[in-house]
Amino acid sequence: MRYSEEKILNLLSEWLDEKLFAHSLRVRNTAKEMAQKFGVDVKKAALAGLLHDYGKGIKKTDIIFEAKKLGLSINSAEEYDPYLLHAPVGARLIFSQLGIKDTDVMQAVSRHTVGEPFMSKLDMIVYIADMIEPTRSFPGLEEIRNLEGKQLIEVFELAYAHTLHYLIRNKKLIHPKSFEVWNWIQLSKEKEIY
Template sequence: MYQLVEEKVRKMLDEKRFIHSKNVVKAAVALANKFDLDIEKIKIAAIAHDCAKNFSDDELLKKANYYGIMVDEIQKRCPFLLHGPVGAYICKYEFEIKDEDIFNAIYYHTTGRKGMSIFESIIYLADFISEDRNFEGVDKIRKEAFENFKKALLLSCNSTLTYVIEKNNLIHPLTIEFRNWIILEGENT
């Protein structure tokens, strides 16, 4: 199944984004081994997480409408946030992947959400720490991912929020709920 999904994703993405997705697979597999999760499922979610990333804002909004995705005010103003939800529906209906873990991991990989499963959190974090990422603090987060997973999630969320604030962009409420949940769940992070 993974090979079929990889080929479909390869056709949807430009070369740089496809290389990123392959790097996310590597990071996700390494993390999944730590938690003894289904490697095939992790690989599918990781390779497909950005399958809608190369869509234009208009295409994302049209696809969201087509799939019946409820688009909130922030997503209307920042349609790139829809690449996760749209990608999840593409996987479900066009790739015929009916797995709920894969669907949710792709759907929430950009914003995070309160109560994320380990599976979902691995895709979120693998996307953040993939070897093609190069920003201040990423090496620390990579190290923490294997030493203190919850702390790595918090650091990655904090980094995202700092970036969004510095760009003077809107912050999606799911990301705030995600950050607060991480802190409340892991008092010792």
């Protein structure tokens, strides 16, 4: 990594608007707490949590252009809702702009919105931390926040189910990969992988 945490914080505060920067700090702190609980590298969780929305520094109107420039393929759901691209775009940009070459951190940033089959523990932590950070509020949140006695995959399942319910209830497009992620969660629970 080229930059110290202090330097990254300074760059991030200029790159993101004030509200998004504050959100990133809360996700970092939540990810650190979760990493301690679930035995994941706390420094990686903190960095991935801090940088998870780096792609939102790109204007929504420019994100498809940026994704194409970075060599990402774009499906119809992403074309319809370019917001879905901020995660993979952000992962590529933290590599090219910040010199962060940690593949675990880049992967967690890339997967924090839609997810991916075979999520790592770090990937799941960043996804969940983004959803449960302290200022979030929605019905069912407390069940997701209550980590006591739960395996990480169980918490991820609750969080992912909430996202799917939200999309269906609001008649939104569902990313094609979401079905693969949901099936992977169910198979992982059956095999007790996590």
